[in-house]
Amino acid sequence: SVNGEWRSSKVSTGTTIIAVTYDGGVVIGSDSRASMGGEYVSSRVINKVVQVHDKIFCCMAGSLADAQAVTNAVIHQLSFHSMQMGEPPLVQSAASIMRSFCYNHRDELSAGFIVAGWDSKRGPQVFQVSLGGMVLEQEFTIAGSGSTYIYGYVDAKFKPGMTREECLTFTTNALSLAMDRDNVSGGVVHLAIVTEKEAEKQLIPGNKLPVIQSLE
Amino acid sequence: MQGSISDHGTSKGLKMGTTIIAIEFDGGVVLGSDSRVSAGASVVNRVMNKLSPLHDKIYCALSGSAADAQTIAEIVNYQLDVHSVEVGEDPLVRSAATLVKNISYKYKEELSAHLIVGGWDKKEGGQVFATLNGLITRQPFAVGGSGSSYIYGFVDAEYRRRMTRQECQEFVINSLTLAMNRDGSSGGVAYLVTIDSEGVEEKCVLGNELPRFYDRDVVEPAKTEKV
Numbered sequence: 001s002v003n004g005e006w007r008s009s010k011v012s013t014g015t016t017i018i019a020v021t022y023d024g025g026v027v028i029g030s031d032s033r034a035s036m037g038g039e040y041v042s043s044r045v046i047n048k049v050v051q052v053h054d055k056i057f058c059c060m061a062g063s064l065a066d067a068q069a070v071t072n073a074v075i076h077q078l079s080f081h082s083m084q085m086g087e088p089p090l091v092q093s094a095a096s097i098m099r100s101f102c103y104n105h106r107d108e109l110s111a112g113f114i115v116a117g118w119d120s121k122r123g124p125q126v127f128q129v130s131l132g133g134m135v136l137e138q139e140f141t142i143a144g145s146g147s148t149y150i151y152g153y154v155d156a157k158f159k160p161g162m163t164r165e166e167c168l169t170f171t172t173n174a175l176s177l178a179m180d181r182d183n184v185s186g187g188v189v190h191l192a193i194v195t196e197k198e199a200e201k202q203l204i205p206g207n208k209l210p211v212i213q214s215l216e
Numbered sequence: 217m218q219g220s221i222s223d224h225g226t227s228k229g230l231k232m233g234t235t236i237i238a239i240e241f242d243g244g245v246v247l248g249s250d251s252r253v254s255a256g257a258s259v260v261n262r263v264m265n266k267l268s269p270l271h272d273k274i275y276c277a278l279s280g281s282a283a284d285a286q287t288i289a290e291i292v293n294y295q296l297d298v299h300s301v302e303v304g305e306d307p308l309v310r311s312a313a314t315l316v317k318n319i320s321y322k323y324k325e326e327l328s329a330h331l332i333v334g335g336w337d338k339k340e341g342g343q344v345f346a347t348l349n350g351l352i353t354r355q356p357f358a359v360g361g362s363g364s365s366y367i368y369g370f371v372d373a374e375y376r377r378r379m380t381r382q383e384c385q386e387f388v389i390n391s392l393t394l395a396m397n398r399d400g401s402s403g404g405v406a407y408l409v410t411i412d413s414e415g416v417e418e419k420c421v422l423g424n425e426l427p428r429f430y431d432r433d434v435v436e437p438a439k440t441e442k443v
Contacts, residue, residue, distance in 0.1 A: 139432055152370030152394035155429050177369035212372050 006037030010063060014038065014184020016146030017048060017059035018174055019116035019126040020158070021139050022167035025195035026124035028057045028116045029171045031146065031179050032187035034064055044187045053078050055199050056094045056117030057192045061144040062131070066111040070101050091117045095127035095135050103133025112143055118194045142174065146182035150174050164193070169210075176209045230255050233401015235363030236266060236277035237371075237391050238334035240342040240356055241384045244412030245334040248388035249277050250363065250396050251404035262404045265420075271296045273416065274312045274335030275409050279361035285329035288319050309335040313345035313352050321350030332358045336411045363395035363402035370394055385410065385419075393426045 014035050019028040030048040035041050048060045048067075052075045060067035077097050082089045095115040102109060109131075116126040128134075128141040140158055142150060154174055162170065172189060179185045189204040233254050238247040249266035252259055266278040268289040274296070278285035292315045299315075300307045313333040320327060333345045346358040359371055371391055379387065385408060392406045406426060408419040428434075 148365045150369030151398045152367030152391065153373055154369075155394050155397060156370055156374075156390065158430060160430070160432065173373065174369065177372050180372065181368045 006040040009037035010065065014146070014182065015048060015061045015144030016142070016150070016175055016178040016182060016185040017061055017114050017144045018142045018147070018154075018171055019057075019059065019114045019140065020162075020167050020171050021116075021124040021126055022162040022164060024124070025118060025164065025167075025193060026116050026126060027164075027167045027171045028059060028114070028192045028194070029175050030059050030144075030190050031175060031185040032190060033185055035184045038184055041186075047190045049190045049192050049201075050075075051192070051199070052094055052115075053082065053089055053117070055088065055119065055194050056091055056115065057194065057199070058094070058098065059114040059116075059143070060111060061113065062111035063109075066109045067113070070098065070109065070111060070113070073101055074098050088119065090119045090121055091115065091125040091127065092119075092122075092137075095129055095137075098129045099133050099135045102129055102131070106132045114141055114143055116194070117199075118196060120196075123196075124194065142178075144185065146178035146185035149181040150178045153177055168193070172204060173210055177212060179209075180212055230260055230282040231280070231401070233363065233399060234266060234279040234361030235367070235392055235395035235399060235402040236279050236332055236360045237364070237367075237388050238277055238332045238344045238358050239375075239379075239384050239388060240334070240344050241379055241381050243342060244336050244381065244410060245342040245344055246381070246384045246388050247275050247277050247332070247334045247409045247411075248392050249407050250361075250392055250402040251407060252402055253282055254401055259403070264404075265407050267407050267409045267418075269293070269416075270312045270316075270333070271300065271307055271335070273306065273337065273411050274309050274333065275411065275416075276312075276316065277332040277334070277360065278329065279331070280329035281327070284327045285331060288316060288327070288329060288331060291319060292316050306337060308337045308339055309333065309343040309345065310340070310354075313347060313354075316345075317347045317350060317352040320347050324350045330360045332360050334411070336413060338413070342412065359391070361395075361402065363399035366398040367391050367395045381410065381412070389421060390427055394429070396426075397429070 017030045032045050034043040034046045050058050050071050052058045112131050113129045118124050128136045175189050191202040193200045236249045251263050253261040253264045295315050316331050330348045336342050396402045406421040410417040
């Protein structure tokens with residue numbers, strides 16, 4: 001707007017984030033836009049997929065300040081926990097630590113997360129830790145403002161036990177569709193693919209995203 | 217295009233949360249809607265047909281405030297009757313959409329309803345017009361209502377040009393089902409109307425006949441064994 005109302009609003013990640021399990025691993029993805037007041041894009045390349053441990057990643061949505069603060073606290077606590085146990089942490093532990101922050105400070109925080117990764121006890125897992133501190137384990141999950149537009153798509157297209165390639169296509173398509181419709185999601189697609197062997201990061205620039213058919 | 221956000225219905229009247237969709241194919245159109253009318257948290261009518269005839273081969277899909285939408289449809293129905301007598305033949309779909317648009321635009325501050333107009337005429341064949349907030353635009357397909365937000369990704373990905381009549385009907389039923397599964401203000405049964413040069417086919421798909429999508433936590437009942 002002419003008055004630059006965005007200057008007085010906080011930075012939020014109007015966002016689309018997604019995590020999907022497949023046969024042997026999990027794909028985690030996000031867009032890359034940080035916006036202020038729904039008008040100004042304060043960063044077009046931020047990475048909302050944060051590595052909290054070797055094989056565990058976390059996606060942020062909501063207020064960027066809150067999300068970063070909580071994520072940093074989780075990284076710290078998780079590394080300590082993992083040292084105490086003497087082994088790599090469970091994905092469920094990461095989700096639990098995330099949840100206790102979100103729940104205990106629920107009146108002050110306004111951020112939601114997806115925690116996903118691989119551990120030796122239960123393999124690939126996805127947890128949604130939402131605003132007030134609820135934890136829900138699912139085969140796949142979507143979150144953020146852009147997720148509204150792709151509920152129909154992911155409900156229709158998800159199948160359990162996909163291959164790695166099918167899962168990557170599913171995730172990239174879903175993000176692309178959401179980025180096309182949500183004005184506070186956009187930019188590039190950040191991906192992380194976690195399997196028993198390794199955690200791999202990928203970036204898909206805007207011009208390499210799948211093209212959605214136009215309404216001609 | 218967003219539909220109305222549901223209010224506490226008792227003070228502001230009935231809202232049709234709703235999911236509506238219309239798509240054209242070569243030779244006609246398919247219109248579809250859910251059947252839920254809510255007043256706040258209460259479902260006041262679970263079998264409401266939101267596909268309303270404006271003329272023999274022109275229908276509209278209603279969403280938003282129930283009273284506003286129904287009134288607009290009735291007024292336009294009357295105006296089209298007069299118009300078709302004056303011109304001596306069946307009205308164009310574009311004429312119907314324009315009449316809807318005129319009311320939506322003139323009273324845009326007071327009204328809160330979105331009508332999608334779809335039909336067949338001999339000049340242009342099957343057509344779909346969106347009339348949100350007083351604009352008029354012809355589109356290959358249109359979605360509306362609160363439930364439509366959840367299916368934008370799906371319809372963007374699945375729509376292809378030149379689908380057949382059958383494929384369009386499946387597209388509409390799938391889209392409605394997905395939206396009804398996610399939107400609290402949409403639900404019930406799915407109503408379908410298919411219009412082409414031959415006539416109008418009305419169909420109602422009951423809740424248990426709607427397509428099922430994968431859900432890990434749904435357990436199919438075990439078949440009982442006979443002793």
